[in-house]
Amino acid sequence: MSFAEQQTRLQAFLDADDLHEEALDYMAAHGFLTALAISSEEVPEDEWLTALFAEEPNYANPAEKQAIEEALRNLLQHITRALASDEDMELPCDLDLGEEPDDSDLRGWxxxxxxxxxxxxxxxxxxxxxEVSELLLPIMVGSGLFDEQEEFAEIVDDVDLVDDMVSQIPEVLTTLFLLCQAPEEKPALLKPRH
Structure with a gap:
């Protein structure tokens, strides 16, 4: 099975309605695994699988469990390779919160x-x-998790600013990856933006 076929199957599994209500769907799982790939501290697989699913899914059989977990591992490796390359990572969704941010794929990611x-x-x-706080800001704004906090209220009300911030996410991910995974290269990469 090709990587693309495996990911299509994984997406269908994660987006199905029969998972725990707190389980991450495909977009959220992609964002989750991207954070794990960037983190300077490795999270054991059994821990992140538990966090991703909230509770053990009702797999049809052991082969399905093995296939889904392997697809998640492969996605994590794929994301890690993308982050380590010289290109900005492409997200699996548009860099746009749209008219209904809560329903957007980017918010989920x-x-x-x-x-x-x-x-x-x-x-x-x-x-x-x-630096990390500053770099995470576009993702924090995109998540909507912090909208109630005073310092986020002004940003959230400025649609153009939000659009500009979320458009920077791929670039931010590359910088975060280098900062967390190769801190000795840090000074050269964090050039001031003009």
């Missing part, structure tokens, strides 16, 4: 990413708290 960050929150911020 950003929520999943933040779930991945929350698994190892201390590790994310221990090396370069200010």
């Amino acid at each position: 950003c929520i999943g990413f933040m779930e991945g960050v929350f698994l190892r929150e201390e590790a994310w911020f221990e090396q370069a708290e200010e």
Whole structure:
């Protein structure tokens, strides 16, 4: 089975209605695994699988369980390779929250990413708290999880600013990956934007 076929099957499985209501759908799972690929502290597979599904899915049989878990592992490897390449990573969704942000794929992806960050929150911020916080801002805004907080309220009300921020997510991911995975290269890569 090709990677694309495997991912189509994984997406159908994760987007089905019979998973636990707190389980991540495909978009959120992609964001979640992207955060795991970036994190400076590795999360054991059994831990992230538990977090992703919230509870063990009702697999049809052991072969299905094996296939789904392998598809998730392959997706994680695929994301890691994409982040390590010189290209900005392509997200599996449009970089746009649209008219109904809560229903957008990008919101789901950003929520999943933040779930991945929350698994190892201390590790994310221990090396370069200010830089990481700044870099995570577009994803935090995209997630909608922080809209109630005062410092986010002004940003959220500025549609053009939000659009500009979420359009930067692929670039931000590359920078975060280098910052967390290769901190010694950090000074050269964080050039001020003009």
